[in-house]
Amino acid sequence: MNGSEAAGKEFRIMPLSSSDKRTILVVDDDPAVRSLIVEALRQGGEYIATEAADGKEALEALSSKLYDLVISDIHMPGINGMDLLSRIREINPAISVILITAFPSVGLSVSAMKTGAVDFITKPFRIDELLYKVNIYLREKSMLSVDGLLNKVEQEQLRDKVRRISAKGFIYDFIERLGVSNDNIFRVIADLALKVSGGEHCAILLYDRETGEFMPKFTGSVDRVPPRHTVPWPKKLLREVVEKKDGMLYNVSDPDGAASILCAPLTIRNNVFGILSLWKHRNGACFTDQDLHVILSLARRASLNLENKVLYETLYTNIAETFRALVTSIQARDQYTERHSVSVTEFVVRTAEIMECSPDDIECLKIAAMLHDIGKIAIPDHILLKPDELTGEEYAIIKTHCAIGDDILTPIALFEKERKIIRHHHENWDGSGYPDGLAGDQIPLLSRMISVADAYDAMTTNRPYRASMSPDEAITELRRFGGTQFDPQVVDAFIGSLQSTCSCRLPAIVSAPAEEKR
Numbered sequence: 001m002n003g004s005e006a007a008g009k010e011f012r013i014m015p016l017s018s019s020d021k022r023t024i025l026v027v028d029d030d031p032a033v034r035s036l037i038v039e040a041l042r043q044g045g046e047y048i049a050t051e052a053a054d055g056k057e058a059l060e061a062l063s064s065k066l067y068d069l070v071i072s073d074i075h076m077p078g079i080n081g082m083d084l085l086s087r088i089r090e091i092n093p094a095i096s097v098i099l100i101t102a103f104p105s106v107g108l109s110v111s112a113m114k115t116g117a118v119d120f121i122t123k124p125f126r127i128d129e130l131l132y133k134v135n136i137y138l139r140e141k142s143m144l145s146v147d148g149l150l151n152k153v154e155q156e157q158l159r160d161k162v163r164r165i166s167a168k169g170f171i172y173d174f175i176e177r178l179g180v181s182n183d184n185i186f187r188v189i190a191d192l193a194l195k196v197s198g199g200e201h202c203a204i205l206l207y208d209r210e211t212g213e214f215m216p217k218f219t220g221s222v223d224r225v226p227p228r229h230t231v232p233w234p235k236k237l238l239r240e241v242v243e244k245k246d247g248m249l250y251n252v253s254d255p256d257g258a259a260s261i262l263c264a265p266l267t268i269r270n271n272v273f274g275i276l277s278l279w280k281h282r283n284g285a286c287f288t289d290q291d292l293h294v295i296l297s298l299a300r301r302a303s304l305n306l307e308n309k310v311l312y313e314t315l316y317t318n319i320a321e322t323f324r325a326l327v328t329s330i331q332a333r334d335q336y337t338e339r340h341s342v343s344v345t346e347f348v349v350r351t352a353e354i355m356e357c358s359p360d361d362i363e364c365l366k367i368a369a370m371l372h373d374i375g376k377i378a379i380p381d382h383i384l385l386k387p388d389e390l391t392g393e394e395y396a397i398i399k400t401h402c403a404i405g406d407d408i409l410t411p412i413a414l415f416e417k418e419r420k421i422i423r424h425h426h427e428n429w430d431g432s433g434y435p436d437g438l439a440g441d442q443i444p445l446l447s448r449m450i451s452v453a454d455a456y457d458a459m460t461t462n463r464p465y466r467a468s469m470s471p472d473e474a475i476t477e478l479r480r481f482g483g484t485q486f487d488p489q490v491v492d493a494f495i496g497s498l499q500s501t502c503s504c505r506l507p508a509i510v511s512a513p514a515e516e517k518r
């Protein structure tokens, strides 16, 4: 029986037990979690809580008694929580179901919501959060019940209401879990919007108040639909959304056929800073008012997180630009440092891609590599620019640039990770480096990557005190000092990145020193 068939039958929604207490069935194969929930429900004295150890026991309990609410784990042997939810929808769609899982995903949540779960809770959870949700859903039911018997219209109203509350719950939980430092925040919000609305394409467009233009920050499509980066978002509609600060539904014709478009504003303190837009072919049916309602809820919840993200990115970019300018200012004294910083950044990003570093790490490397020698700003000209070999004393002063770089960045909380990488970019794999003599895995991986790129670029560049090596000779040096000066795995990845970007011929081993003293 599907949802519409179920809607054709009348059913009792309230328990109508003699005590008039709400009845709740708790299903979980973990006895500890089960008893924790049951005890908490019983403590308030408002609910009659019953336990079931799995889906089979739950169905037996449901066949012999009316329940107002089922709280069920998803991952259980035999009949799992999702199967149980489907069976409950068939038996009595008026029973509210809250699902619990330790393994949440957008797909699973949306699938649970679409099957009819009213909420989706992630383990570990706070018991008071669960009690709060139980209270909300049971109270909502009481408000919608009339003498315990609902007609078809009321059943539909109830279902609609529950769907809305449920969608808001899912959206709230997901957005809360995103945080602000997650680089995937735009993707996750777009993914969630596509799934809850049934749209085919989604874009998060940032609005530039000065130019009145919309800049796509993220575009995404559902799996079965090929990506389409040129969705014709009608500017007239977008501007109307900005003006009215409200969501809009629009059915439009485009060269590829009729489309249905849904837009919701993203706002900061009542100012529109972007638009969450969804698009689908009208032969897949138009968006509905309910879709608009859900997407507006999502846009409101997402606004705060996106605001923080946008502000964070702006602040981060501004500070990074300031420090880049500082590096450029070193160029006035030492042209090598600025060109070297750009080269090292390019090398190290390619190495990070070969080593499959996370997008967060790659972003961090871009800043750390660009600024790795920023401490040289404090090194006196007569040492930094000396055309001859350095004395031991002068070399000791040069070596302080790592700790100075760390000090310069210390006040910037946003660069916590970058400054550690900068501090350790002259540590050696065998512990013979500076400033702290760290060895092996003690040295941050990103520092080890900069160390290799730094040495390669230094060796292949002409300096006043020595001629440059050829790429082949420099690669040989890296291999020769892999395991002593350099992390051998990073050396392999670095050489791999050179091979993938140019047709470098890899040479046989020849001997030469790899020391990069500056």
Ligand SMILES: [Fe+2]
Residues within 6 Å of the ligand: 372, 373, 401, 425, 426, 518
């Ligand atoms: Fe350095």
